[in-house]
Amino acid sequence: MIGLGAGALAFRLIGERLATMAPPWLGKWLPFVGSGGVAGVADSASFDYMRDGKVDWKKAGLAGILSVAIGFAGLGVAQYGGKLIGPAVVSKINDIPLTAVSVFKDGTTSAPKTVGDTPFGAWLQKFAGKRTDKSSSPKFDFAKVRKEGIKKIENKYGGVVEGESNKSSVLNPRDIRFMQSTISNKTGDYTVFNNANTFSKNPSKIFELEPIRVWKDGKGNIWTLDHRRLGAARLAEIDKIPVRWVSKAEVYKDAWKLTTKVDGKSVILKNGDGTTHIIK
Incomplete structure (x- = not known):
């Protein structure tokens, strides 16, 4: 968990710096999506180390790539396809696991890390909450x-x-x-x-x-x-x-x-x- 917080914070700070040199849309999204990717890598690595005593960097890298991909896809839909996003869709996205359930040496297990646990997931949930359901039209007067x-x-x-x-x-x-x-x-x-x-x-x-x-x-x-x-x-x-x-x-x-x-x-x-x- 320490790696998760440190990694996300580091990339967010670095990302904000890089954002000043990137195109407007990328500059806005990079710190946010990147921190989610680093969080995915750090979290996967942390679980592997606590469970096996070593890190599976291949799996950690895949977790990071998946986090970034989901982040960009979600932000793209949120930015340009707001009409398609609803609470049900957000719930499905936020339930996507980023790491498998881990079983530790003492027999305890960890809950799977999901998109909803990332900064992107938290932001997406707020977006869905602010959205009004246009399918519920006003009653005919x-x-x-x-x-x-x-x-x-x-x-x-x-x-x-x-x-x-x-x-x-x-x-x-x-x-x-x-x-x-x-x-x-x-x-x-x-x-x-x-x-x-x-x-x-x-x-x-x-x-x-x-x-x-x-x-x-x-x-x-x-x-x-x-x-x-x-x-x-x-x-x-x-x-x-x-x-x-x-x-x-x-x-x-x-x-x-x-x-x-x-x-x-x-x-x-x-x-x-x-x-x-x-x-x-």
């Missing part, structure tokens, strides 16, 4: 988006025209607009494409489903609250779809769906494999 949707319905589209609430009728799918900007192809066991194929072969099948909910704005445009069935009907190119007119209260309850950027004339279908299809 329904209240806020719903309020914005209501405002848009009133200011841009003239509000909701009532009078036929809860009445059922039949409309042409092309006369109905989409509130949402995107929809998913698959939900449960059904997909928009499969439904479209069914409706195309037998248009009457759509009448076996619940009518889609629709409403009319102050400018005379008709909108839906149920987008996937309308999307399937559009793809199938059928000319009739059962609808149920809803109240202003029901429209405003689902006002958060109003995200269209094209006044509802089309919707983007997400296929689930990274590709999309525009339904017009």
